[in-house]
Amino acid sequence: MNRRYPPVSLIGAPTDIGAGDRGALLGPDALRIAGLGAALAARGVDVADRGNLTGPRNPWQPPIDGYRHLPEVVAWNRAVMEAVGAELREGRLPILLGGDHCLGIGSITAVARHCRDTGKRLRVLWLDAHADxxxxxxxxxxxxxxxxxxxxxxxGPDALTHLGGDAPALSPAQVRQVGIRSVDEGEKRLVKEHGLDVYDMRYIDEVGMKRTMEEALAGVDADTHLHVSFDVDFLDPSIAPGVGTTVPGGPNYREAQLVMEMIADSGRLGSLDIVELNPTLDTRNRTALLAVDLVESLFGKSTLMRD
Incomplete structure (x- = not known):
């Protein structure tokens, strides 16, 4: 399928401020070393690498009032929100290179504000082992x-729920979670209470990835901005070991490729997060190389020309 994509901007956010393991701060450069920019450019995409954002270092402290590193998390997410928002206003497709998945707060807050400003409906695909x-x-x-x-x-804390000045940034009805297989006991109650739309691995096993993605993408149309938040631990750790929170039983290579190809077929991708890549836990940058391969499919790479 030959589809034109808007110009893309790579935005690195090298921090593991919200994670339980050190190392995700190296994720942006691991993705660059794996050739992300060149791979997209080879597909005819106009790519600009904006470099890495800066923010506070990780103090590696225990929780205060139930949150670890809250002031630092707020600072990083504000920087991400401003950077992603600036690219959207220029008509570009921002790709956030994490960093840990707390950065999705800033990224998606910016996207939600952009959708309100432009009259677009927002759909978020949350590809993850965890419901977060x-x-x-x-x-x-x-x-x-x-x-x-x-x-x-x-x-959550006001500093994050009101990061963009509006709370909430999302309603649960705007989110589709795919690949979930680890949800804490108390978290299960919250997910049920708020009606979060979760396609867990049992559901995927029962109906298949094709039907799962058809349901997750149902209603996405020309008036929809599709944001994909891709946590690399979405993938089975047998193919993607370079993450801090591995959970067995995730999508295999072909299932993951189908996910990306079906998103590409929708033609509605407007923004992307790639998060939780931890090169210190990887082998010869294997997980970053796989992530780049999958992002190529997200931008239209397929075995045959399809229409």
């Missing part, structure tokens, strides 16, 4: 990379 719908009440770790969906839906 925790609060400080139900998680003992206080790691904010387990809370971004809750924060975006208005559940």
């Amino acid at each position: 719908f925790n609060t400080h009440d139900v998680t003992p770790s206080g790691n904010i990379h387990g809370m971004p969906v809750a924060c975006l839906c208005g559940i």
